[in-house]
Amino acid sequence: GDSVTQMEGPVTLSEEAFLTINCTYTATGYPSLFWYVQYPGEGLQLLLKATKADDKGSNKGFEATYRKETTSFHLEKGSVQVSDSAVYFCALSSNDYKLSFGAGTTVTVRA
Amino acid sequence: DVKVTQSSRYLVKRTGEKVFLECVQDMDHENMFWYRQDPGLGLRLIYFSYDVKMKEKGDIPEGYSVSREKKERFSLILESASTNQTSMYLCASSIHRDYTDTQYFGPGTRLTVL
Numbered sequence: 162g163d164s165v166t167q168m169e170g171p172v173t174l175s176e177e178a179f180l181t182i183n184c185t186y187t188a189t190g191y192p193s194l195f196w197y198v199q200y201p202g203e204g205l206q207l208l209l210k211a212t213k214a215d216d217k218g219s220n221k222g223f224e225a226t227y228r229k230e231t232t233s234f235h236l237e238k239g240s241v242q243v244s245d246s247a248v249y250f251c252a253l254s255s256n257d258y259k260l261s262f263g264a265g266t267t268v269t270v271r272a
Numbered sequence: 273d274v275k276v277t278q279s280s281r282y283l284v285k286r287t288g289e290k291v292f293l294e295c296v297q298d299m300d301h302e303n304m305f306w307y308r309q310d311p312g313l314g315l316r317l318i319y320f321s322y323d324v325k326m327k328e329k330g331d332i333p334e335g336y337s338v339s340r341e342k343k344e345r346f347s348l349i350l351e352s353a354s355t356n357q358t359s360m361y362l363c364a365s366s367i368h369r370d371y372t373d374t375q376y377f378g379p380g381t382r383l384t385v386l
Binding site: 204259 | 276303305312313314315316317320322330362364366369370371372373374375376377378379380
């Protein structure tokens with residue numbers, strides 16, 4: 162079945178540091194890939210997505226590229242801020258519309 | 273903006289009680305979902321619905337049931353709450369049955385079963 166593996170946290174960074182969170186997947190067919198973010202005390206919200214190979218999703222300075230050859234969708238941001246402290250979830254949706262989530266990575270950015 | 277609301281942010285119940293969690297979306301979405309979120313496990317799908325009165329089991333339906341009498345409302349029912357159902361419960365909705373669709377989440381209900 163479909164599955165998502167993302168790097169374990171927690172990750173602690175200083176402001177303006179580079180952030181990368183690795184995500185790899187296993188799926189039948191050609192899935193859509195998503196990054197969701199959960200800020201403290203809130204529900205999840207979509208950060209970015211890519212629906213076909215080589216697509217790049219981007220939002221709020223974050224980027225991720227759908228790499229079919231390595232079955233990966235790594236999240237990156239060049240310069241993080243304290244406000245980026247959150248839990249980040251990688252997810253996929255394949256031949257139906259259900260989402261399969263990774264375990265989540267907690268990111269803390271210190272001033 | 274899409275808005276998904278959940279009836280309670282925090283709920284404390286006793287073992288054996290019947291528990292109702294309500295979710296309402298205001299954007300005429302066809303699909304609605306219930307997940308539970310536990311540390312280290314991510315989100316796991318309990319049930320989902322793609323139309324009024326329709327429901328399908330997700331990955332962990334045991335101990336839960338659902339009801340969708342109106343398009344905008346999707347209820348999760350714990351028939352007899354147990355301590356292992358202590359968790360964060362998240363509701364979500366999406367426009368239609370397409371694997372590229374974004375799911376929109378409510379703020380969550382943190383349920384504690386004593």
